């Protein structure tokens with residue numbers, strides 16, 4: 001039972017970042033490979049205001065989320081959008097987001113230094129007992145947030161008029177602009193939400209590992225894996241992918257040792273790519289005539 | 290006050306298509322552009338709405354130059370297109386497709402809703418309201434696409450081959466709907482068609498587009514009767 005519970009909790013944490021990949025992908029067909037650094041941006045922004053006694057914890061967390069969101073919108077506007085203008089096969093954005101990742105990493109290394117700094121703004125102490133397994137409250141909070149936020153996003157896309165626009169953009173961006181919708185605004189909005197989520201993950205994760213420029217990296221590979229397994233085209237994907245990936249890798253490492261945990265996760269990714277490249281919940285790309 | 294395209298040049302990458310096309314639509318007027326496959330009809334309407342960039346020339350809407358505006362801004366100013374192949378959002382319902390058209394109307398949505406009149410005359414759209422758009426037949430999809438465009442309260446409406454892929458009977462329905470739209474909305478309509486006979490019969494004025502140029506223009510009935518047009522586009526010997 002233990003590896004299953006721990007796997008679900010870890011999977012939830014990965015799902016939060018995977019959701020940010022899915023969000024930008026459905027609306028803009030791009031992925032931000034600097035997501036790992038946005039995790040750190042959120043953590044550092046909250047750390048910067050941690051000593052402001054008059055500001056309640058929620059406010060400090062909000063500042064971290066907003067900083068990452070704002071930077072995300074700007075990155076989309078100036079470093080992603082200009083590199084998507086040459087049709088479907090234009091993947092220059094891939095290089096530009098990798099460049100953003102390097103630049104942010106260097107900047108943070110210079111300003112904050114490489115070693116982790118204690119950051120306990122969003123720390124929950126203690127553990128709870130889940131079916132006989134002790135789980136730290138901090139990790140449980142991350143997993144619960146991933147679940148709640150994912151369900152919230154799904155409700156928004158299904159029930160609100162902004163959600164209707166998002167679904168339209170994901171199906172046909174050209175025709176959506178005929179409906180008076182600015183593709184640029186939709187893209188900036190989804191980058192803002194997606195990077196805000198990454199920032200939030202960073203703020204919470206920093207309570208465990210400290211804030212550091214490279215803190216997002218260990219989460220990054222797993223979240224990309226989760227996004228691919230679930231399917232980049234579906235907001236349900238990260239939940240399903242996270243649960244599967246988390247449980248499988250935990251069970252494998254419990255049985256055969258830590259190395260096998262990661263290997264099992266990556267084998268899962270390869271299996272999905274072979275049998276259902278669009279992901280378990282994704283939909284096959286429609287052939288355009 | 291009209292929709293005026295002046296000496297438009299546009300195309301794809303190293304492939305210029307339109308070479309100096311001038312077209313004009315006055316309010317309430319139905320203007321046809323006929324031309325064979327590959328003449329540049331789709332290129333023309335996509336250039337007018339801004340999906341393709343002008344290389345030179347201009348597009349003016351009610352006296353204002355909109356040549357450098359993005360597509361969504363032109364839409365907000367009342368310039369609507371029903372694209373070739375209809376382009377409904379396939380996994381949205383009929384109702385959701387039409388709701389998106391309403392979004393484009395914004396502040397222009399005043400007075401009687403023209404959509405109601407269309408739904409009354411062609412109840413099939415209303416009957417399909419909750420269905421996914423991709424499940425509709427070609428004719429039904431065209432009806433929905435036209436209704437979606439009308440929901441945006443256009444002052445000018447560009448229709449790219451609305452009869453494409455439809456049976457003669459359905460084509461008749463679509464042309465009746467276009468007439469009704471003109472009557473109810475007072476929009477100027479630019480109808481681009483390969484089906485020259487029907488388009489010329491419906492239109493007030495017309496242009497013939499050949500290899501990216503306007504080769505003839507004038508009164509639609511006169512063009513329809515002219516030997517040149519009959520030989521080239523109406524299959525007369």
Ligand SMILES: Nc1ncnc2c1ncn2[C@@H]1O[C@H](COP(=O)(O)OP(=O)(O)O)[C@@H](O)[C@H]1O
Pocket residue numbers: 301304306324325326327328329330331332333
């Ligand atoms: N996306 C494109 N890229 C390059 N050339 C194109 C593209 N679309 C159309 N063309 C070319 O432009 C010309 C005019 O096409 P189009 O405007 O679609 O004609 P029509 O709508 O009158 O059939 C054709 O020669 C066609 O091959």
Ligand SMILES: [Mg+2]
Pocket residue numbers: 330331332373450
């Ligand atoms: Mg065409």
